[in-house]
Amino acid sequence: DAGVIQSPRHEVTEMGQEVTLRCKPISGHDYLFWYRQTMMRGLELLIYFNNNVPIDDSGMPEDRFSAKMPNASFSTLKIQPSEPRDSAVYFCASRSGNTEAFFGQGTRLTVV
């Protein structure tokens, strides 16, 4: 397996624009996690899914953020409208059972 695949690797956008981050989990993994990493707050869990169903979205900062998982092989994290304080690295990870979580390469988002 190619591992968890995220796109794009880098995204620069203007404030107010919509941003969509994409993730393809490892085949067979039934849990998918979205994390955000900043210097100030470290790695924060935004939301996670089990079998495509959102389980816990309490980490989603506000209504501007939304996440979907239409099928077992694809998930999106959308920010609309984006703000400079959303600038961070966003990671997607997948997991099966009590093994470790496997992370994608992350998307570095810069909102100017």
Place this chain on the structure above:
Amino acid sequence: AQTVTQSQPEMSVQEAETVTLSCTYDTSESNYYLFWYKQPPSRQMILVIRQEAYKQQNATENRFSVNFQKAAKSFSLKISDSQLGDTAMYFCAFSRFKAGGSEKLVFGKGMKLTVNP
């Protein structure tokens, strides 16, 4: 709620020396998993080692070993014979055990390790 604390934000060590990274956690669970992840400048999160709470024996992976003290809720990582490639951010993480399923990982703030030549 579970919390993970890494109290040392930064450390440095000379190549070939041994270094220990500390981590404490807080939980009321009796069965759980602990992990150390490494994040080099490439940004990739890489698993270093994992420990199951029900196992008394400390996990080891080549030059990496842990000192798991369940009663003290402490989980330190020892890196022996440090190499330049060990330079990275290191994150301690906690996950509750879930039968037949999975749980989220809760991370500490991380610690920057620099290995000097």
